[in-house]
């Protein structure tokens with residue numbers, strides 16, 4: 001997302017996948033399940049900045065999603081008898097006023113789709129054991145709201161999006177006086193005393209310094225409808241995406257349509273004849289190539305149309321080349337040539353030795369490849385081993401990681417994980433993400449050996465061809 005003067009997006013952090021098979025880069029099945037996680041949003045900001053108002057508006061607009069709101073207030077420690085007697089001396093704005101261990105545990109459970117009981121907090125009685133506790137069921141979106149939700153790194157690490165509500169101090173104070181005198185039955189002297197002794201210093205010392213962790217800063221809280229709309233739009237996009245895209249911001253899965261599903265159905269069908277396979281594979285490849293080209297940089301350009309008017313457009317990036325991983329990758333060359341006239345295309349041959357061993361045995365790349373954006377072509381991303389070999393070679397040749405766009409038709413989560421983890425700045429553009437790999441390291445459901453089916457060297461395919469003749 002772009003930055004604007006109103007709303008600042010600085011992108012999504014990546015989450016680690018804790019569980020791995022010892023000694024390999026592959027995630028285990030349970031680690032793959034980790035991809036299926038709710039989208040967690042943190043909303044921080046000073047007291048009475050409008051955090052609750054912002055959350056309510058987001059929840060209202062996400063009406064068709066399962067959303068739960070968790071308030072940091074629910075995790076205030078209970079006061080001891082001694083503390084209760086001298087409550088005016090108690091600092092409710094200090095990080096230690098909260099039971100953060102409990103908050104982390106609750107969030108962690110929700111993140112793993114488990115139901116939790118959350119304490120209810122009584123502001124007047126200073127107690128968090130109001131009975132019954134609130135039962136919260138798993139949801140697609142979890143919103144955690146509170147003055148200090150960005151303070152603890154463990155809590156921050158669980159968030160997919162961090163919002164800071166930035167409202168002027170005088171507005172916050174005015175609202176706070178109104179709220180505490182009306183809702184919490186406090187007298188104005190006590191409210192002002194608490195504000196100058198604890199609320200304001202804690203804002204300066206603990207809350208404001210966490211603003212730097214925010215992905216989005218919303219000035220004017222709930223009054224900022226543009227910001228809320230953009231946030232909701234972004235959450236919807238993320239929810240509509242494959243779960244892996246929530247983890248790896250450099251992974252792009254082209255938007256599925258029934259046409260695309262239909263083409264995939266044809267190329268995956270073992271009974272599809274060679275010429276149909278090639279026809280539909282080519283259509284899909286062309287879509288992936290066009291999408292990949294959309295990630296190249298551009299320069300602004302104005303032209304005069306035949307009506308004499310100015311059209312403000314863009315000029316394509318000129319310094320690019322393709323690199324196909326032999327043999328399957330060569331099936332993508334025609335689509336690239338059809339989109340980019342005269343494009344140089346290099347080749348890499350990687351030999352598979354046994355299950356995991358890979359050996360680079362041939363390369364022919366443009367001499368000036370380090371100055372170019374590279375579209376790396378391979379229709380299937382399986383274990384990720386060939387991709388890692390190919391990308392490592394490109395890096396060795398001086399191609400900046402961020403200049404590489406890896407195009408493929410089908411990706412296995414294992415391959416995505418290996419490539420995105422190792423090369424977080426390359427982009428992967430794919431048309432579908434499959435379930436995984438079988439014990440022979442083949443993508444399932446997959447489409448069989450792409451090269452054999454495309455170039456007609458598949459025995460089964462020949463049988464289907466001859467059967468149909």
Ligand SMILES: Nc1ncnc2c1ncn2[C@@H]1O[C@H](COP(=O)(O)OP(=O)(O)O)[C@@H](O)[C@H]1O
Pocket residue numbers: 045046047048049050051052053054175176179220221222223
């Ligand atoms: N945009 C707004 N305009 C007017 N009053 C507001 C606005 N946003 C919040 N308030 C009021 O200010 C008080 C504090 O807002 P709230 O959203 O509860 O803040 P927070 O959750 O940050 O403490 C509430 O009484 C609320 O009704």
Ligand SMILES: Nc1ccn([C@@H]2O[C@H](COP(=O)(O)O)[C@@H](O)[C@H]2O)c(=O)n1
Pocket residue numbers: 046047048051073076092093122123124126146147199
């Ligand atoms: N018993 C309590 C507990 C907390 N506070 C104040 O609440 C503020 C945090 O809640 P917001 O909705 O305003 O974010 C915080 O500033 C505490 O001072 C309290 O007054 N009494």
